[in-house]
Amino acid sequence: MKALGILGTSSGAGKSWVTAAFCAWLHREGVRxxxxxxxxxxxxxxxxxxxxxxxxxxAVQAEACGLAADIAMNPILLKPTGPMGSQLVLNGRAITHQAGKDYYREFxxxxxxxxxxxxxxxxxxxVLVMxxxxxxxxLNLMERDLVNLRPVRHLDGKWILVGDIDRGGIYAQLAGTWALLPEADRAxxxxxxxxxxxxxIGLFPNPQDWLAPHAPGFDVLGTLPFRPDLQPEEEDGLREEDADRGSGDMVAWIRWPxxxxxxxxxxxxxxxxxxTVWTKDPALIARAKVVVVPGSKNTIADVRWLHETGLADAIRGAAxxxxxxxxxxGGYQALGETLRDPTGLAGDAGEVAGLGLxxxxxxxxxxxxxxPVTATxxxxxxxxxxxxxxxxxRRGGEALQRVVRDGVTVDEGCRHGRVWGTYLHGWFEAPELRQHVxxxxxxxxxxAAHPQTWSERRQAIYRAMADHLVEHVNLAPVRRYLGI
Known part of the structure; x- marks a missing residue:
């Protein structure tokens, strides 16, 4: 097995996208x-x-590989619940909430x-694309870093560095990272x-010529133009260009903390x-035909925020x-009457009144x-x-829908007039559902809803991502290393 690390000059540099593109390309090449x-x-x-x-x-990268998701693809998941802590998910199981200092003690x-x-x-x-x-x-974290260089070293692999030119300072990103790397890792x-x-892209010719004097031995393999139509998923959060997309009747998504x-x-x-607009603006909520309160990793804190900011009244006004x-x-929970978490199992502790809708x-x-559930x-x-x-x-209203969970058909969610609540992520993936909404x-x-489900559309995106990678990146060094 060969190991290929996809590292970045910073968070949000596009490592997830580049990893998925390499997965799609290698899968198409017949590589396991x-x-x-x-x-x-x-x-x-x-x-x-x-x-x-x-x-x-x-899980998305697994799809690009033609594989089912596997916990062994992501053994540690940290789900932030606030500025001082995260839920630790280890080998797929939620273990505890802990502060960063406690996490590093368990290195x-x-x-x-x-x-x-x-x-x-x-x-x-x-090939394992890491x-x-x-x-x-x-520098202050390198000895406790288990996600970047350490896995590459352990498997005696190679790495590629991804820099984000959209942030500016691309040569400083690349040359600075190279300068701080230990010699053995540069190799x-x-x-x-x-x-x-x-x-x-013609305005950015020959980046290798500019980089070479400042990072000798470090090659630029290519420049990837940004393609907004080739974005299968966002990992870290919402890109600014995605905060307000499309034109027509408005669906306002509440951008809570x-x-x-x-x-x-x-x-x-x-x-x-x-x-679609992600917003904290009551004026936009007042104009929307659909208001969506999304999931939350700290629902009680977010409901308190809705009350403090006046957005709770804006949502009630929309209804x-x-x-x-x-x-x-979490948005379904927020629309209810009461939320109770006495010991802070899911974030902030306490009891809070919901929006009462x-x-x-x-x-x-x-x-x-x-x-997973089967929705219809x-x-x-x-x-x-x-x-x-x-x-x-549920104390009243009616079930929103029937779903199949663990082979059993059950009621799910709540509908009370024109206010609906569901626990299902991926609920909007079906075009028939969006058309009904x-x-x-x-x-x-x-x-008009796009006729394909979102999962079907992702397959076409993966193929196009592989094409984009081949067109703009010199893959010969990768081929030589992998022997393909």
Whole structure:
């Protein structure tokens, strides 16, 4: 097995995208390839059939490899709940909430977990594409870094560095990273990729000539133009260009502080005649035909924030004027009457009044629900999933839908007039469902849902990502190393 590390000059440089593109390209080349990220920090998670969870980014990369998601692709997941702590998910199971200082005290144990998982891949694939996190040369963290250089060293692999030209300072990013790398790690380099170039690429000729005097021996493999149509998932959060997309009738997504699983919005982006906006602005909420309260990694804190900012009144006002208000997961909990978490199992502790728009109550308990479910709308059937610690009891209204969970058909969610709540992430993936939402909300005749499900569209995106990589990056050094 060969190991190929995809490292970055910083967080958000595009490592997840480049890793997925390499996975798609190698899969197309007939290589047995799999993705890996030792430790991911993200509230965008994927539910597995056995009740475990992993970062959605690695599940997407697995799709690009033609594989089912596997916990061994992401043994450590940190889900931030606030500025001082995260939920630790180890080998797919939520273990505890802890502060950063406590996490680093467990470095030896955690590296042991990562090392064992790395060893398990040796006879399972030909190439393991390993995504890094942040920068590999955070000098104060390098000795405790188990996600960047250490896995590459352990498997005697090579690495590629991704820099983000859209941030500016691309030569400082590349040369600075190279200068801070230990000599032994420089010897593992296959080169660098300049990512997210916008505009006329002819205005950025010969980057190697400019870099060479400042980073001798470090090659630029190519420059990737940014393609907004080739973005299968976002891992770290919402890009600014995605905060307001499309034109037409508005779907307003509440941009609260601990929003999770932001990809629930993504299926709307290829529809015609709709504008999706992530907002904290009551004026936009007042104009929206649909208001969505999304998932949260700290629902009680976010509900308190809604009350403090006045957005709770804005959402209630939208419901009063007849807008369709939909809560997803934490948003479903928030639309209810009461939320209770006495010991802070899911974030902030305490009891808080919800928005009172749905006749439901939520109690947070230690056992986490992590489950794929089969959803149906009309003649369309697709896979969605639940990830939550709250248990919600419906006191009135009616079930929103029937779903199949663990082979049993059950009621799910709550509908009370024009206010709906569901625990299902991936709920908007079905075009028939979005078309129904649009009809209920009174969208104009220009609206049309893209006919494919979002999972079907991702397959076409992976193929195009591989084409984009081949067109713009010199892959000869990678081929030589991998022997393909």
């Amino acid at each position: 390839v799999a993705p890996f990220k030792a430790q991911n920090m993200s509230n965008n998670a994927w539910a597995m059939p056995d009740g475990t969870e992993m970062a959605r980014a690695q 030896d144990r955690l590296w042991g977990v990562v090392r064992d998982v790395l060893e398990s891949w040796r006879d399972r694939c030909d 995504e890094g996190a942040g920068s590999p040369v955070e 593992r380099s296959l080169g660098a990729i300049v990512n997210r170039f916008r505009g006329d 601990h929003a999770a699983n932001l990809t629930d919005c993504q299926p709307w982006w290829d529809d015609r005649g709709v504008r 009063a004027r007849g807008a369709l208000v939909i809560g997803v997961c 749905l006749p439901v109550e939520t109690e947070f308990v230690a056992e986490k629900v992590v489950a 709308w009309g003649e369309r059937t697709w896979t969605a999933y639940e990830i939550h610690m709250g248990r919600t009891t 649009a009809a209920e909300a009174g969208f104009g005749e220009t609206y």
